[in-house]
Amino acid sequence: MPDHDTLIIEASQILTCPGGSEPRRRGSMSDIGLVEDGAIAIRAGKVEAVGSREGIGERFPDAERLDLSGHVLAPGLVDSHTHAVFGRYRLDEYEQRCRGVPYMEIARRGGGINASVRDLRQRSEAELVDLGRARLRRMMEHGTTTAEVKSGYGLTTEDELKMLRVVRTLAAEEWIDLVPTFLGAHAFPPEFRERRAEYLDLVVDEMIPAVAEEGLAVFCDVFMEPGVYTPEETRRVLEAAVTNGLVPRLHADEFESSGGAELAAEFDAASADHLGAISEPGIAALAGSRTVATLLPGTLLFLGKSYYPPARQLIDAGAAVALATDYNPGSSPTVNLQVVMSIACSQLGMVPAEAFVAVTANGAAALRLGDGRGTLEPGAPADVAAFGVPDYRLVPYLYGCNHCAAVWKRGVRVH
Ligand SMILES: [Zn+2]
Known part of the structure; x- marks a missing residue:
């Protein structure tokens, strides 16, 4: 039975941007919390978990799965x-x-x-x-x-x-x-x-x-x-x-x-x-x-x-x-x-x-949002942007075009 309350998105890279709602400074400005070849689980509009494909798959065996290999997932901008x-x-x-x-x-x-x-x-x-x-x-x-x-x-x-x-x-x-x-x-x-x-x-x-x-x-x-x-x-x-x-x-x-x-x-x-x-x-x-x-x-x-x-x-x-x-x-x-x-x-x-x-x-x-937006940490609103490139550095590198392939807002696919 698929668990329609939970969505797992798998991707080549996931940027979790850890650190809660505090402003990032110095070295923490380059800490994007990179998860290679990972998966994110979304439930009730929020990020439930992020980790390896296998680990997330085992934790949520009945979830709906979306394979976005070749893509980068980032917090909604x-x-x-x-x-x-x-x-x-x-x-x-x-x-x-x-x-x-x-x-x-x-x-x-x-x-x-x-x-x-x-x-x-x-x-x-x-x-x-x-x-x-x-x-x-x-x-x-x-x-x-x-x-x-x-x-x-x-x-x-x-x-x-x-x-x-x-x-x-x-x-x-x-x-x-x-x-x-x-x-x-x-x-x-x-x-x-x-x-x-x-x-x-x-x-x-x-x-x-x-x-x-x-x-x-x-x-x-x-x-x-x-x-x-x-x-x-x-x-x-x-x-x-x-x-x-x-x-x-x-x-x-x-x-x-x-x-x-x-x-x-x-x-x-x-x-x-x-x-x-x-x-x-x-x-x-x-x-x-x-x-x-x-x-x-x-x-x-x-x-x-x-x-x-x-x-x-x-x-x-x-x-x-x-x-x-x-x-x-x-x-x-x-x-x-x-x-x-x-x-x-x-x-x-x-x-x-x-x-x-x-x-x-x-x-x-x-914007002093204070609710975890701008991160993909567990508990944050599931605002997710998927970019159609396998490495996050390609987003600024292949400049001038729109790499955004899909967007979820509070867990709902809106683009
Ligand atoms: Zn202005």
């Missing part, structure tokens, strides 16, 4: 930084950038984030749900089973709430788990360009309390960068976030250092993201904190930059490093974490094992 709810793509701007116009210059001309703001304000919640649904399914087809999604293209109370309600609807209707972040401090909207303090009042006094009241976000983020939000403005937003029960995270030191990493560590932020221009004190601050350093090298590649965040230095100093897509219509229109891993290995000096930990266990730590 965790994309801890996305802007996946938006309207149209920004193709004119892309072409301008190809011709050499810098991103911040395009933003000053009214493009960039504010182009997406104008577009999103005109769209209904239902329309944004439809657009988001298709994009999240693409994300899952690439192996991502949990994603953070930020607001920040509304920049009015009504439109920010609209974006977060879209995330809530998609989280309820789609298989992928979504973690919502309020990012009202993503830019200054055009109507407030000369009245920055008034916009900040709106974020602090009206938006954050409204988001908290409706339970629409777990995190609060700020785009702290010279020309966007100053350290003082950022501090004000994060203090209001903490008062209202939202956990800080930060866009920090992307193009120029302005003490973003240090401020994130001071606020015990869940993560400090980008860090292309992080300073030495910033590296030390993250290494001495539980704030995860989330690197988004796809953004720098797509923007044509010739520098990358100092991943090697961060890891060697003891910071926990995660990798994410930054999926958005301006600076990083990819849903593919596998290609982000390739960039991390080729340009940031990370080894494939570290890149896998950075998109699984440390992605989960950057």
Whole structure:
């Protein structure tokens, strides 16, 4: 009698990424818990056991079996930084950038984030749900089973709430788990360009309390960068976030250092993201904190930059490093974490094992998930991505394509 409650998947390699929900640092960043020619048993939506084919077969003799020889099984990927709810793509701007116009210059001309703001304000919640649904399914087809999604293209109370309600609807209707972040401090909207303090009042006094009241976000983020939000403005937003029960995270030191990493560590932020221009004190601050350093090298590649965040230095100093897509219509229109891993290995000096930990266990730590997601340890949710290659190093090595062959979400095959 087959035991239909238990599924055994056999594979050439299984990456268990051991270590629970704690952020991985230094040597543990390359500990992927590799099981060669093994099997995983899944029951009631959770990982029941991982081990040799024979051992697992003997323990669950009546289980349904699936032979995925020639494949690698990994924890479902965790994309801890996305802007996946938006309207149209920004193709004119892309072409301008190809011709050499810098991103911040395009933003000053009214493009960039504010182009997406104008577009999103005109769209209904239902329309944004439809657009988001298709994009999240693409994300899952690439192996991502949990994603953070930020607001920040509304920049009015009504439109920010609209974006977060879209995330809530998609989280309820789609298989992928979504973690919502309020990012009202993503830019200054055009109507407030000369009245920055008034916009900040709106974020602090009206938006954050409204988001908290409706339970629409777990995190609060700020785009702290010279020309966007100053350290003082950022501090004000994060203090209001903490008062209202939202956990800080930060866009920090992307193009120029302005003490973003240090401020994130001071606020015990869940993560400090980008860090292309992080300073030495910033590296030390993250290494001495539980704030995860989330690197988004796809953004720098797509923007044509010739520098990358100092991943090697961060890891060697003891910071926990995660990798994410930054999926958005301006600076990083990819849903593919596998290609982000390739960039991390080729340009940031990370080894494939570290890149896998950075998109699984440390992605989960950057979202403080705390339930074993990002690992395939017994008791963790059975979020599994199968890649159609026999060695995990082939995932970043054979770069640019999608190796994800199948996905299980809480034990249910969804791709
Ligand atoms: Zn971002």
